[in-house]
Amino acid sequence: xxxxxxxxxxxxxxxxxxxxxxxxxxxxxxxxxxxxxxxxxxxxxxxxxxxxxxxxxxxxxxxxxxxxxxxxxxxxxxxxxxxxxxxxxxxxxxxxxxxxxxxxxxxxxxxxxxxxxxxxxxxxxxxxxxxxxxxxxxxxxxxxxxxxxxxxxxxxxxxxxxxxxxxxxxxxxxxxxxxxxxxxxxxxxxxxxxxxxxxxxxxxxxxxxxxxxxxxxxxxxxxxxxxxxxxxxxxxxxxxxxxxxxxxxxxxxxxxxxxxxxxxxxxxxxxxxxxxxxxxxxxxxxxxxxxx
Amino acid sequence: xxxxxxxxxxxxxxxxxxxxxxxxxxxxxxxxxxxxxxxxxxxxxxxxxxxxxxxxxxxxxxxxxxxxxxxxxxxxxxxxxxxxxxxxxxxxxxxxxxxxxxxxxxxxxxxxxxxxxxxxxxxxxxxxxxxxxxxxxxxxxxxxxxxxxxxxxxxxxxxxxxxxxxxxxxxxxxxxxxxxxxxxxxxxxxxxxxxxxxxxxxxxxxxxxxxxxxxxxxxxxxxxxxxxxxxxxxxxxxxxxxxxxxxxxxxxxxxxxxxxxxxxxxxxxxxxxxxxxxxxxxxxxxxxxxxxxxxxxxxxxxxxxxxxxxxxxxxxxxxxxxxxxxxxxxxxxxxxxxxxxxxxxxxxxxxxxxxxxxxxxxxxxxxxxxxxxxxxxxxxxxxxxxxxxxxxxxxxxxxxxxxxxxxxxxxxxxxxxxxxxxxxxxxxxxxxxxxxxxxxxxxxxxxxxxxxxxxxxxxxxxxxxxxxxxxxxxxxxxxxxxxxxxxxx
Numbered sequence: 001x002x003x004x005x006x007x008x009x010x011x012x013x014x015x016x017x018x019x020x021x022x023x024x025x026x027x028x029x030x031x032x033x034x035x036x037x038x039x040x041x042x043x044x045x046x047x048x049x050x051x052x053x054x055x056x057x058x059x060x061x062x063x064x065x066x067x068x069x070x071x072x073x074x075x076x077x078x079x080x081x082x083x084x085x086x087x088x089x090x091x092x093x094x095x096x097x098x099x100x101x102x103x104x105x106x107x108x109x110x111x112x113x114x115x116x117x118x119x120x121x122x123x124x125x126x127x128x129x130x131x132x133x134x135x136x137x138x139x140x141x142x143x144x145x146x147x148x149x150x151x152x153x154x155x156x157x158x159x160x161x162x163x164x165x166x167x168x169x170x171x172x173x174x175x176x177x178x179x180x181x182x183x184x185x186x187x188x189x190x191x192x193x194x195x196x197x198x199x200x201x202x203x204x205x206x207x208x209x210x211x212x213x214x215x216x217x218x219x220x221x222x223x224x225x226x227x228x229x230x231x232x233x234x235x236x237x238x239x240x241x242x243x244x245x246x247x248x249x250x251x252x253x254x255x256x257x258x259x260x261x262x263x264x265x266x267x268x269x270x271x272x273x274x275x276x277x278x279x280x281x282x283x284x285x286x287x288x289x290x291x292x
Numbered sequence: 293x294x295x296x297x298x299x300x301x302x303x304x305x306x307x308x309x310x311x312x313x314x315x316x317x318x319x320x321x322x323x324x325x326x327x328x329x330x331x332x333x334x335x336x337x338x339x340x341x342x343x344x345x346x347x348x349x350x351x352x353x354x355x356x357x358x359x360x361x362x363x364x365x366x367x368x369x370x371x372x373x374x375x376x377x378x379x380x381x382x383x384x385x386x387x388x389x390x391x392x393x394x395x396x397x398x399x400x401x402x403x404x405x406x407x408x409x410x411x412x413x414x415x416x417x418x419x420x421x422x423x424x425x426x427x428x429x430x431x432x433x434x435x436x437x438x439x440x441x442x443x444x445x446x447x448x449x450x451x452x453x454x455x456x457x458x459x460x461x462x463x464x465x466x467x468x469x470x471x472x473x474x475x476x477x478x479x480x481x482x483x484x485x486x487x488x489x490x491x492x493x494x495x496x497x498x499x500x501x502x503x504x505x506x507x508x509x510x511x512x513x514x515x516x517x518x519x520x521x522x523x524x525x526x527x528x529x530x531x532x533x534x535x536x537x538x539x540x541x542x543x544x545x546x547x548x549x550x551x552x553x554x555x556x557x558x559x560x561x562x563x564x565x566x567x568x569x570x571x572x573x574x575x576x577x578x579x580x581x582x583x584x585x586x587x588x589x590x591x592x593x594x595x596x597x598x599x600x601x602x603x604x605x606x607x608x609x610x611x612x613x614x615x616x617x618x619x620x621x622x623x624x625x626x627x628x629x630x631x632x633x634x635x636x637x638x639x640x641x642x643x644x645x646x647x648x649x650x651x652x653x654x655x656x657x658x659x660x661x662x663x664x665x666x667x668x669x670x671x672x673x674x675x676x677x678x679x680x681x682x683x684x685x686x687x688x689x690x691x692x693x694x695x696x697x698x699x700x701x702x703x704x705x706x707x708x709x710x711x712x713x714x715x716x717x718x719x720x721x722x723x724x725x726x727x728x729x730x731x732x733x734x735x736x737x738x739x740x741x742x743x744x745x746x747x748x749x750x751x752x753x754x755x756x757x758x759x760x761x762x763x764x765x766x767x768x769x770x771x772x773x774x775x776x777x778x779x780x781x
Contacts, residue, residue: 004322044593045604046547047547047556047606152395156392159394180720182730183720185657187727205395
């Protein structure tokens with residue numbers, strides 16, 4: 001087995017372990033390449049089925065193609081898709097576009113929307129694949145655990161994550177007091193009311209993700225590729241805070257070339273993401289509060 | 293041809309439809325290795341990793357400059373460790389708190405360097421990192437010499453079964469690369485490691501801060517003719533799965549997804565040894581049930597007839613049988629060393645603030661099995677006499693202590709010794725909701741040995757007394773009753 005096959009097998013093991021261990025589990029799907037690989041791995045793990053909800057936090061400022069792609073895939077794969085949104089912050093114009101600083105905007109539209117969608121305290125929009133219809137759920141059951149596609153090589157605090165990582169009642173992460181996690185004998189026993197983040201992709205790098213997308217021919221959203229304008233997105237987020245990179249890569253093989261020996265050999269993946277740049281520890285601060 | 297998302301539950305592509313199947317990844321380095329960096333606090337582990345990243349040009353552009361600038365702005369001296377200590381608390385305190393996964397590539401392969409904390413308070417984090425590694429670098433500060441955690445980490449590596457070890461003696465620039473300083477430390481530490489049966493492949497004199505003998509040989513140490521740190525790492529090997537080893541797979545789960553008229557009952561798990569093929573007859577342990585493999589299932593993959601070690605797979609059986617997650621599958625026609633036992637002898641480390649004690653119930657996790665376990669005996673506490681681990685009393689295993697113990701399980705599970713199979717021979721103990729300890733199985737033990745040793749003739753005397761005082765229940769039939777059927781006593 002080569003390294004990609006090993007990574008695949010290890011991630012499938014983790015996803016199965018998570019599904020076995022939690023009564024009410026979901027998977028975060030940001031529409032980006034990492035969580036789309038995660039969706040692919042879930043279909044591998046469960047032999048074509050996706051036996052849990054996919055959860056998307058819609059900030060309303062996502063790159064427009066993302067929402068179209070999301071809805072198309074959900075319909076095609078008959079996914080149970082749950083969408084959460086901070087409706088109030090949007091209505092009261094508490095956003096970066098309306099003058100709020102970036103960090104506060106991430107906190108409102110992403111962290112808070114995520115936390116309250118997961119705990120069921122805010123309404124969820126739900127796509128029912130059997131009826132091919134959207135509906136609103138006012139008071140939903142909280143998720144005990146969510147599977148999230150973060151990777152260690154993205155950012156410092158993510159390099160220190162556990163595979164099964166607990167959040168307390170306030171969704172907060174105590175990065176300095178994590179339990180031991182030996183071999184693949186993950187601790188899946190948690191006190192009641194603990195919320196758990198499961199991270200099957202921690203040992204994957206950006207390069208590994210693209211190697212897997214190429215090997216498996218996974219149809220990721222096309223905004224990752226140059227459509228002729230000499231630009232493409234390397235990392236997806238909200239359009240006011242995410243810029244495309246100059247690149248003529250038109251397929252996964254071109255991107256792998258760029259990462260291995262080309263122009264992005266030594267350029268950080270999230271260099272197009274503005275919220276990482278406002279001083280050290282910003283993403284860590286967000287993550288401690290509940291960001292993914 | 294694009295494969296795309298397929299909705300068919302049992303989607304199978306045929307070999308011809310898979311142009312890229314089995315192809316080596318395009319980066320040209322099909323291999324990945326996990327290495328842990330261990331040693332006492334402040335001996336320079338993070339500095340060594342930071343230096344390796346810098347000198348192999350693995351850092352993102354501008355990262356080094358950004359950290360240097362930040363130091364200048366805050367009036368601090370630049371340290372290579374600052375590249376790694378990413379948490380705010382770590383940067384403030386100048387120590388590593390939790391293991392970090394750091395990625396870099398050499399000409400030979402991809403690496404994950406696991407930078408483990410050296411502070412004793414964060415031993416659980418060091419172990420979490422080390423348990424993912426196949427090789428280790430032990431860093432020793434030439435000024436301080438062999439310290440408490442140099443010894444403790446050596447012991448833990450031997451306990452985790454990590455046999456590929458290199459010792460790096462750091463900060464030799466402070467002694468102007470004096471050969472005698474290097475040799476004195478080497479001698480002391482080598483003797484200690486020998487007592488643990490750990491045989492390092494090399495001892496390397498380095499200065500991590502100055503980048504000496506890290507990726508290029510240093511002219512300052514003409515007396516050292518060995519390899520650099522990077523050369524030694526590249527010389528380590530990932531364990532190669534033995535092609536003809538016995539088949540074993542812990543049963544992780546059994547799936548029966550009824551949507552889309554999927555009728556399959558799939559027995560899923562990750563193969564931990566050997567291989568299994570369609571048509572093979574398998575036995576589930578400990579239940580002993582047997583069945584024949586009907587198909588090996590996979591989504592969006594060529595039709596498979598064999599599943600091999602490390603694969604996360606699943607199959608259907610010709611005879612649908614009732615099997616529970618936690619059992620271990622072996623082949624009926626193989627003499628697999630997988631045993632069924634409810635007692636085991638183990639070397640373990642305890643990490644919780646509440647000591648491991650007698651009379652308390654814990655949850656043991658091994659393979660996919662979960663079972664209630666109790667401490668039966670502490671045979672000895674492991675560690676150096678000068679080490680505070682030796683102070684723990686034999687009636688409990690205190691935090692951060694290692695010991696040889698016997699554990700008794702509430703029911704039998706299938707397992708092997710760690711030596712036979714790593715995955716079926718290691719375990720963790722959960723105390724309430726706390727992952728409290730872990731260890732490796734030295735040997736599964738038979739049930740009989742657990743019975744207290746009775747004085748010679750005790751059983752006969754007892755039986756005579758019972759017959760004398762309870763003649764109606766123990767009629768004189770001329771022979772002793774079967775002990776198994778005398779439960780009415």
